[in-house]
Amino acid sequence: MNEFIRYIDQRLDERRVDFWLSTARKLTEQDSRLSLYLVTDHNFPRNLRESYDCPPLIWVRGELSPEDNSSISIIGSRRASRDSLDFSYEAASAVAKSGFCVISGLARGIDTAAHRAAIDLSARTVGVLGFGIGYPLYPPENAVLAEKILDNGVLLTYFPPSSPPTPSSFVARNSVISALSKVSLLVDGEEKSGSRTEVEFALQQGRRVLFWRAAAEKHSWIRLFAMQENVGIVESSDDVVDELRRAYV
Template identity: 40%
Template structure:
């Protein structure tokens, strides 16, 4: 049995875990099914001796079982770890100490993460910025400026290094002298899109990471990208959607975030822009509207916006009576949506409309726990 000798600092159990998760056709679902039958990954290796008992592996299907049998080979085992060492790629198994705790807690965590870069996979402040590949000029600017502002407050910006908003998010974080993590839908040794080759180098040079659940050499197959989005949302506190059409692929990440009980934020846009359909709808449905990094930073108490100079009386913001009935109690204490409804007597739709507009005007803010408070 091929334990040790890989030249890498893994326990024997971690080596078998990484081996099993690397086999083509053994995705997370089948991987965890195997572990529910066998005690651990090493037991799977042992059970495959002499081809293995077909009845124990019948749920895999013929091709996946053939792949597993072929991989039950010392040559395959050592080639895998030799390639990782040669390409300076870390394999981080879920059973290892370096695996992100937040990601481990989601419904279907990747069994193993492959990592380029030297920094940790988990920080106290991690936030996802995603959006359309066909970003507008304003959307690109918003992604860059918001990500730069987050990075300047020591927030690690996580995105997918795709064209458009993802690329702008990484570039903004680098401009803010911060750390950024790119989660790929291919092997970490395969840069996709290819024009982001220099961006990938910059991410690593500035202490960031490039990670994937796919073994090195995996090509960017279309089916890989929806699955990788659960990693982007799963390892972060919240996800910001900058631009996206109604059926945008970026909404997959947002939906994962909601399923994982993560916070959702959105940049509002023109009601006439197709790329504002998804973020505007999210805001209507309760996402936190974002027009600067400060909405995110203050939501998590990661930073406080600089105090503005007092306004002259003649330029004080004017509120209509309905808005005043909301703002006055929020100056005294944080209140929930239901508490505000009881105080004002507003219908849910009317209350949601007023709260959204007050947030966009920077008069109130939504804070963790679904509570609201006034600025100042």
């Protein structure tokens, strides 16, 4: 491994690095709300830095806060039931009132409910994007929600500004969502979905994964995952808050 690292280091083109850093500076000068954070920066998100698959840099619109390091990632289906949407909102409200940041992916359904709960309480929330900042927001109906997030939160991505989304970019985005928190809560999700992918990433990263009991009763794949280590079942928002307090002792 050391030989491989030396191999990469010897072939690193410093001129190319300088070019991209210069380009990044120009982009941030053009947009006062846009910032580039390198993994070596002291205010790079701590949980993300500690992940084995940490990206070397992230682009952020808004201002990162130390509060973001005590957080929960709330994920689930874009086509969630009313009960699932209600629990996502309730759980996000409870953790926000307890001082934790709400992280999600700004997608339809569960993500939207989680972000909205934090916004309604003027609490911290982070929207993780599967495309570059500056590209038209997807889904478009959440453009207003994204602006409201910036009142007391950030939009974050590791894709360069204005990069379009691809099928794989949303999968890659999920690894960042899980890495930003020590705990992920899945409210609902089909077996073949981005939600399951995020759960897999979270477990690979050594994160705690929580499933809402109603989802576990509905989906056999969740019941199988629940047999693994570092996985729990929650029935109420109080259970979620209790889990977070133990995780961030």
